[in-house]
Amino acid sequence: MPIPAEFQELVDPGQDGGWTTPPYQPEHWQRTQVFIESNEGHRLHVTDRPNRHRPGYFLQSGPDGWDLPRFDLKFEESPNLDGGYFRSVRATTREMALPVYIYGSDRRGVIDLKRQLFNAMNPKNGPVRIVAREANGSTRSITAYYVSGMEGNESRETSGFTWIKYVVVVRAMEPYWTSGAPESHAWFMNPERHWFLTNKKDHLNFIPIRVSDGLISSPRNEIPVDADVETWPVWEIYGPISGEIAFTNETSGKSLTFGPSFGLASENDRIVIDTRPGIKTITKQHYKSGEWLDDSKPNWWNRLGENPQLWPLVPGMNLVSVEGQGAVGVTTRIVCTYRKRYFSYAG
Template sequence: MPIPAQYSYRPDGETNTNTPYQPVPWPQTFMTWTGANGDTIPLTGDITCTSSPAGIAVTKGPAGLGMPTYDLKADQLPNMDGGLFRSVRATTRDITIPLLIRGADRTSTIRMHNRLLRALNPGQGPGWITAYEGDGVARHLECYYVSGAEGAETEEAAGFTRIKCAVVLRAMDPYWYSNAELQHDWHLDQGTAQPFLSSSGYPSFFPLRISSTTFSPDGTVTVTNDSSVEAWPVWSCTGAAAGLRLENTTTGKTFRLRDTFSIPASQTVTVDTSPGIKTVTMGGANLWPQMRADSVLWQLKPGRNVLRVTAGDVNENTLIRLHYVPRYLSYVGG
């Protein structure tokens, strides 16, 4: 039966005196599709044909823009209820976007329709669906066209100056990526850098901690991944530097090059930790043999990560750069 209650009542007897919530003004979402041919088409465009002869708009009922679907693995327990959880992974993502193409005349309608078909052609490669939210943050998802634009000459689906279709797109990577790449730099600050071992007589022999005027002298920096999905960084390490060590102290994982390997001056070692890539190169040469056996190409976990960079034989031209793109569960974040 219903329980009588007042929203302003508190169990301690006090009256709710909070001021009324003021809604935050929020612009409408803007969405585009960028095909493999490089053509960017607004999907939330003008279909009144006042600013252009033809336009495309997303109609009611898009699906698949939120959380990805997950595949759970479990073992069934003999003679017991339930199962034993083993693993979870996000599967590929299918997105359905109902579209309305409308033109001022038949010619402009057909031109816009053909422009969309050329941009959707999966034979040319994947495209990008990009959503611009009211907070100004843009996130994109790499997709292949699957179906939906085959065409139907029914009264509801087509007309002389309008075409309706529900485009189905498939993302092999189910996570949305920010359009903004984040970056952190480490370089030698002559005023704060000190020998790693407390001896100033051999500054070119003992390894120096790389620091910056914006980072602490011990080479540590806090990187906050504002997503609930891990991010995979790319490192650009420009020499001179010896015995490079990249450590995530929060997760306890470390990447290290051999102490005997030095990055020559003006040369750059690129460490790409991205899934499916996992490369360590310098000038196109594979540097996997120069990695320590206990090295891990680690990721940034969701939330706070404390990173430390150390190296030896550094100079004022040494630059260690971390850059990464946050990933999200939904087009609005998460």
């Protein structure tokens, strides 16, 4: 794993002439910790450096496919001229290799450790999450399915009476690493013409909306996305609210609108707009008995306006506006939640 270091600029010594650099000062940084989480929630620590007194798993040198994913480039060859024409590009599924060393305190111990890993990696039980945690506490994860590598090789170089080595190959359908904790921004609306902020201490960053004379107007609110690729948010709209409303990402120029038939009667009603690829749902829910339950008619696709776009947040600063007309209440609020996506497990 790389060792981060503090950057030192060149220094002009003055009368002596020439340029020199101060002594290189590496930054103290502990090694990356890696975990494998099964679909049932069991976690295996694979950077534990096992020994006779503490058996376990160890990720050896040589992991492959952990940084930039492969890309599929679409192009056409020119029939007459040199070269060709670019058409499109997409990131493919990601194949990763994990060279895992298993050490048991005795024969029964190594067999039990193997079975735990087999059960965790079994693709019929679902995918696994590979989690990388840095010394500063930040985590990134990627979801993948086991492909090969644990068929078993009993040669002298790869196994012994109390140990065995595998090169586990997995494939991720989503090629990007995601941040460990989601980020949320919430707009609270108050019809009494003043800024309204919650005093609850949690992970949300609250951004107020000014409401005046029934007009919902929140131009150019900033949502920073410190990520490598676009991220797809989940929107939650809490009542009471009625009438047309539009969510616009002014940075990308895309907009999502609801028509005049849109409305939530009370604070116990909400709409969940999930823009993530492969999901794309708009669901009405009602709060009852301490939990949010789907409404009797939960699908609200027919309430959308013309040419709706379930747009993503792009890397960098996103200028997002929420505007519309209609009645709102003290509890009316909009929450935007997302997980940042990255090319690599670190950086």
